[in-house]
Amino acid sequence: MRARLALAYSNVQLEHREIILKNKPAPMLEASPKGTVPVLVLVDGTVIDESLDIMLWALAKNDPDHWLPHKPQPREPAQSELIMTLIEENDQVFKKHLDRYKYADRFPEHPQSFYREQGELFLQKLDERLAVQPFLMSEQITLADMAIAPFVRQFAHVDRDWFYQSRYQHLQRWLTQFLASDLFQSIMKKKPLWKA
């Protein structure tokens, strides 16, 4: 989802090949044997098969609203480094708790509420940021918002009633705004399955 967001935003020309994971087409596995989506194949044959790398590639092509700002202050890390640190925490830590919360029956060592509480540490952190500014890093959308929102959406959708009644009100506002955005709506339009 986040790769699609960045590709749509940067407006690069591409052929979208929709697949189902239960029936991965051979050309996909030839390009990327690890068998996960997304996979981006460039005209020169280069394969990019990590969603964050696809986002970075798309922004390097075209980043009209500066999702990756460049305003380094003396003795302060550039904002782009802070963005990458927050995304890394999402990808390395929060994602693990999300998967366990979502598929708690596959991780019977703990009840589902345990995994939710682990994930909440990150929700709390995001909510504190969103209490003082509209987006995760600043007044403007950055790559951090777009790389992280799809995971918060998944977390929220495990138990929507719980999420929308939780104390993370700023996060609720931010997620609701993301879900209503034209960009998100545009990538959610159903695409026909690709046939070779």
Ligand SMILES: N[C@@H](CCC(=O)N[C@@H](CS)C(=O)NCC(=O)O)C(=O)O
């Ligand atoms: N780190 C990878 C994770 C990709 C990933 O795990 N994708 C899932 C779908 S969201 C997948 O393709 N799973 C393979 C399968 O279910 O067969 C990325 O962000 O690109």
